[in-house]
Amino acid sequence: xxxxxxxxxxxxxxxxxxxxxxxxxxxxxxxxxxxxxxxxxxxxxxxxxxxxxxxxxxxxxxxxxxxxxxxxxxxxxxxxxxxxxxxxxxxxxxxxxxxxxxxxxxxxxxxxxxxxxxxxxxxxxxxxxxxxxxxxxxxxxxxxxxxxxxxxxxxxxxxxxxxxxxxxxxxxxxxxxxxxxxxxxxxxxxxxxxxxxxxxxxxxxxxxxxxxxxxxxxxxxxxxxxxxxxxxxxxxxxxxxxxxxxxxxxxx
Amino acid sequence: xxxxxxxxxxxxxxxxxxxxxxxxxxxxxxxxxxxxxxxxxxxxxxxxxxxxxxxxxxxxxxxxxxxxxxxxxxxxxxxxxxxxxxxxxxxxxxxxxxxxxxxxxxxxxxxxxxxxxxxxxxxxxxxxxxxxxxxxxxxxxxxxxxxxxxxxxxxxxxxxxxxxxxxxxxxxxxxxxxxxxxxxxxxxxxxxxxxxxxxxxxxxxxxxxxxxxxxxxxxxxxxxxxxxxxxxxxxxxxxxxxxxxxxxxxxxxxxxxxxxxxxxxxxxxxxxxxxxxxxxxxxxxxxxxxxxxxxxxxxxxxxxxxxxxxxxxxxxxxxxxxxxxxxxxxxxxxxxxxxxxxxxxxxxxxxxxxxxxxxxxxxxxxxxxxxxxxxxxxxxxxxxxxxxxxxxxxxxxxxxxxxxxx
Numbered sequence: 001x002x003x004x005x006x007x008x009x010x011x012x013x014x015x016x017x018x019x020x021x022x023x024x025x026x027x028x029x030x031x032x033x034x035x036x037x038x039x040x041x042x043x044x045x046x047x048x049x050x051x052x053x054x055x056x057x058x059x060x061x062x063x064x065x066x067x068x069x070x071x072x073x074x075x076x077x078x079x080x081x082x083x084x085x086x087x088x089x090x091x092x093x094x095x096x097x098x099x100x101x102x103x104x105x106x107x108x109x110x111x112x113x114x115x116x117x118x119x120x121x122x123x124x125x126x127x128x129x130x131x132x133x134x135x136x137x138x139x140x141x142x143x144x145x146x147x148x149x150x151x152x153x154x155x156x157x158x159x160x161x162x163x164x165x166x167x168x169x170x171x172x173x174x175x176x177x178x179x180x181x182x183x184x185x186x187x188x189x190x191x192x193x194x195x196x197x198x199x200x201x202x203x204x205x206x207x208x209x210x211x212x213x214x215x216x217x218x219x220x221x222x223x224x225x226x227x228x229x230x231x232x233x234x235x236x237x238x239x240x241x242x243x244x245x246x247x248x249x250x251x252x
Numbered sequence: 253x254x255x256x257x258x259x260x261x262x263x264x265x266x267x268x269x270x271x272x273x274x275x276x277x278x279x280x281x282x283x284x285x286x287x288x289x290x291x292x293x294x295x296x297x298x299x300x301x302x303x304x305x306x307x308x309x310x311x312x313x314x315x316x317x318x319x320x321x322x323x324x325x326x327x328x329x330x331x332x333x334x335x336x337x338x339x340x341x342x343x344x345x346x347x348x349x350x351x352x353x354x355x356x357x358x359x360x361x362x363x364x365x366x367x368x369x370x371x372x373x374x375x376x377x378x379x380x381x382x383x384x385x386x387x388x389x390x391x392x393x394x395x396x397x398x399x400x401x402x403x404x405x406x407x408x409x410x411x412x413x414x415x416x417x418x419x420x421x422x423x424x425x426x427x428x429x430x431x432x433x434x435x436x437x438x439x440x441x442x443x444x445x446x447x448x449x450x451x452x453x454x455x456x457x458x459x460x461x462x463x464x465x466x467x468x469x470x471x472x473x474x475x476x477x478x479x480x481x482x483x484x485x486x487x488x489x490x491x492x493x494x495x496x497x498x499x500x501x502x503x504x505x506x507x508x509x510x511x512x513x514x515x516x517x518x519x520x521x522x523x524x525x526x527x528x529x530x531x532x533x534x535x536x537x538x539x540x541x542x543x544x545x546x547x548x549x550x551x552x553x554x555x556x557x558x559x560x561x562x563x564x565x566x567x568x569x570x571x572x573x574x575x576x577x578x579x580x581x582x583x584x585x586x587x588x589x590x591x592x593x594x595x596x597x598x599x600x601x602x603x604x605x606x607x608x609x610x611x612x613x614x615x616x617x618x619x620x621x622x623x624x625x626x627x628x629x630x631x632x633x634x635x636x637x638x639x640x641x642x643x644x645x646x647x648x649x650x651x652x653x654x655x656x657x658x
Contacts (some may be wrong), residue, residue: 058571060650079575082574083573084572086573087571087574091572097568098568099565101268102268110572113258113260113261114569114574115573116254
């Protein structure tokens, strides 16, 4: 069972709104192994983001058990949760969530600043390497407003990677991007996944979900489907096709 | 989490908003600077007043005639002619707490020397007067008691008189001047004393033996006041008591009757002026501390706004692994940095303003270590106090809500 990374059993999330209780999640159970690439699909309000926040240690379930990397997360206090987020989880958000007026490099350094085992010299070097791995080595001193959306998202990916997490949580990472940039992001994800990093991604675009290894579908706070992806798409190939199309268009 | 990293984090977020940081700091700078400048001005005028009081003489006790009531109308103090030369001599011989004693009689007079003339004040005193009032001689000598007994026509003159009669840097010793047409020989020149607190020129004076002025010039038995000086500072009150007792006996005043004289000591005077300048200092300091307080509220205001404005940033920090303690410390460092740096700059400004007031305004100032320490501590406390609430607010944010905040 050493492959088991996330184990969720019967978790519920109930938001109490006075007399009415809203069940954002009801009785969700799932096991996620290391090396998976899961796309979570579902309509708005289906509970996919709540689920993501819980397995990302940002929120706690109302009921149920949750093990991450062998540790019972329910038993951790606030500070231990913060440490978990710092060392084991990398977050990527739809709206990038990188600090304004802060250079790409300093943005990537951020998680390392909260990791006391990293020295000052290491920090810069590791942040630079992470930026380079997403193809932004030359833009390290650029400010967010000098970067395109795709580049900003890549800064966010570098920031998620810099502490060498065991799992990356991406909440609609391509939601604000055009399809070509989305494919570029998916290419990075697939490469990371090939290196053995587990990725959990929320999306509502079916074509983006095609890049994952398996898809989970949420409806009304429950998982209604969990199946491997048939006809998996590969971002590198898709990008080649787009390139060829643009060349054809240009010549025609 | 290393504190060094938090320093980096705080520094980066402050330098990202240089203008905001500076404006926040400005409140503290102005507060601290005004506290220092105001206290310096208050302290300076206090010292100035103290200095001019002590220039009246050391441990001095002044005895003045009391006021009289004529037909139910109260006349001014000194209107009574109750003091005599003999009173002064009796005090000198019977009151052992008194070291120096001299009756004082004064009159205005026209002075003529050659073709020059000058109007000034002539004092008739005993030689003790010079010691009681700390008057020193630049050249020549003081007259003696014998010269007083003989009503000798000699005098000691101040620098202003000398300059006006004989010109700058002239040596007046041995010259003869005519005071109200009576020829006097100049035997001494007083050291320069300058103006007193009230702008009076203390060098515009002629001092002659008491008997000479009383008999030859004024032909009276009256004494305007008696100047005494206690043995030590501790004995001032004792001297006052002895003098009062003796004069009551000499003037045959019954137990229930009021004194026909007044005894004022230097400490009475310095108490009066001390309380005036204390009120002044308190007033200035309270105005200044209000501006410091406003500066502190400015810090809190900016920090609170910045917590709201930076909610998302805080959410990101929490998501990438900042503990709430880290966020708390970061915000505390920011406000402490603002108030400390503002404090330092404010101290520098305060000293600068004090020096400018001293140079251009001619107002005496004195920057005390106390005021520097006080205003700096105050600004540090302001930073801690007003930074804490916003910092705690930031630290207690829920990461998900913070991330969703628009």
